[in-house]
Amino acid sequence: MIVELPLSSVVPVKCRRCLKLSLQSTERCGYWGGRGRPGASSGIGAETARVLALHGTHVIMAVRNMEAGWEVKEAILKELPSAKIDTMELDLSSMASVRQFASEYVSLGLPLSILINNAGMWGTPFMLSQDGIELLFATNHLGHFLLTDLLLETMKNTSRESNREGRIVNLSSVGHRLAYREGIRFDKINNESEYNIMLAYAQSKLANILHSNELSRRLKLLLARSLNMYSKTSSR
Numbered sequence: 001m002i003v004e005l006p007l008s009s010v011v012p013v014k015c016r017r018c019l020k021l022s023l024q025s026t027e028r029c030g031y032w033g034g035r036g037r038p039g040a041s042s043g044i045g046a047e048t049a050r051v052l053a054l055h056g057t058h059v060i061m062a063v064r065n066m067e068a069g070w071e072v073k074e075a076i077l078k079e080l081p082s083a084k085i086d087t088m089e090l091d092l093s094s095m096a097s098v099r100q101f102a103s104e105y106v107s108l109g110l111p112l113s114i115l116i117n118n119a120g121m122w123g124t125p126f127m128l129s130q131d132g133i134e135l136l137f138a139t140n141h142l143g144h145f146l147l148t149d150l151l152l153e154t155m156k157n158t159s160r161e162s163n164r165e166g167r168i169v170n171l172s173s174v175g176h177r178l179a180y181r182e183g184i185r186f187d188k189i190n191n192e193s194e195y196n197i198m199l200a201y202a203q204s205k206l207a208n209i210l211h212s213n214e215l216s217r218r219l220k221l222l223l224a225r226s227l228n229m230y231s232k233t234s235s236r
């Protein structure tokens, strides 16, 4: 079975000490592999892509660093030469890049069964994205939100044609509990003077959860409506 699966964003973890690429570099040399995240052993996205590819899934890795993406692809192909794995460019912090990616994906005419919104960053000082939005919120939430929205129709079509439910997976974090007291500070997203590295990350991860919950609610309603339509049609 072929499942088209974009992973946003799958890139390898490079060991910061020996600079060797590995899907499990930190286990190999015991150095931090995640972007300043203590205890991160390997990029979750890279490992997810690897395991899905090994199970015969057609994986499309959406990465901002194409060279790094190709290296992960090569590593997976070394393990399983018949793996079906591709890379496409995507920078989630840029809404133009997200639109470009989605439009290229749709124009390929590929089905889409599972979307894994994996990419995330944390620990960055206050910065604005090229769209003028606080970088962490733009990358961890808005990019995924827009991407999901732009690919939803393709997912619905795939689901109808294959008669199988699709899956959208948003990678959040238990850290969402540490968000600002007000939850998401929509009116203060770009407020540099009150920016807090930890709380800003937590806020973006809370947004991932709220996005998932609302999406799930709407898709369930949609499913209920189409089942209802089906039963009406069949009772005629």
Ligand SMILES: NC(=O)c1ccc[n+]([C@@H]2O[C@H](COP(=O)([O-])OP(=O)(O)OC[C@H]3O[C@@H](n4cnc5c(N)ncnc54)[C@H](OP(=O)(O)O)[C@@H]3O)[C@@H](O)[C@H]2O)c1
Pocket: 008, 009, 010, 011, 012, 013, 033, 034, 035, 037, 039, 040, 041, 042, 043, 044, 045, 062, 063, 064, 065, 068, 090, 091, 092, 093, 094, 117, 118, 119, 120, 121, 139, 171, 172, 173, 174
């Ligand atoms: N690891 C944990 O313990 C943990 C715990 C809770 C939640 N999570 C969540 O799990 C997800 C994956 O975590 P991880 O530990 O695998 O992180 P990671 O090793 O730091 O990898 C993050 C990935 O996101 C990509 N990325 C960052 N900014 C991007 C952008 N603007 N456009 C496209 N790709 C971008 C990075 O690509 P580049 O190499 O190009 O930067 C990298 O591939 C994140 O959402 C994280 O918040 C992780």
